[in-house]
Structure formats: structure tokens, C-alpha cells
Amino acid sequence: MLKNQSKWALAAAITIAMSFCMTAPVHAQSEADCAARADRAQRESNSVLGGAAVGAAGGAVAGVILGDSRKATKRGAALGAVAGGATNAVRKNKTYKQAYDDCMAGR
16 A cells, blocks of 8 residues: 555655746846837837828828818828828837837737
8 A cells, every 4th residue: 555655645746846947937027128128019010101191091081071072082092091000100109019018018
């Protein structure tokens, strides 16, 4: 009976030791590492120019519907481009901040 208990204890000890060896250590991230990770996340998000193009298209459509002239279409496109570009710039900044904060928190 004592031999069976020692075999189980040895098996448990080996299992625990193997589980410690197989887990990857978690290292604290440096500010530079997190900044690099956040920069990559920001670059992979949508571009400000793409947001401006989508905004310009939407603004042009709104200008056609509301103004029914070329002048209204141009104004709508210009306003849409500014709004779309600004919106995407804010999103890129939020993406950077979220990725940086997650990295510094160890997530």
C-alpha cells in the first residue's frame, strides 16, 4: 500500500514539474516594447486618407440630395472629407492608446 502511495506522489510531482516547465514566463513589457506594439496596431488600422475618401463620398451624396447643384456637391464633399479624416484620426489615436495600455497591463 505504501508503494502505491509513493508512486502516486512521484507521478504528481513529475506532473507539477512538467507543467512549470511548459508554461511560458511572463515578462514585464518595457515602455519601448509597448510603444512599438501600439505603433504596429495603429498602422494596421484604417488610414486617415481612407476615412477622408469615404467622408468625401458621403458628403458629396448629401450635397446632391440637399443642394441639388454642383456647388452643394463640392461643399458636401469637402465637409465630408474633413469630418471623415478627423474621425479616422481620432480612431487611430484611440487604437494606439488602447494597444499601449493593454501591453503595459500585461494583456
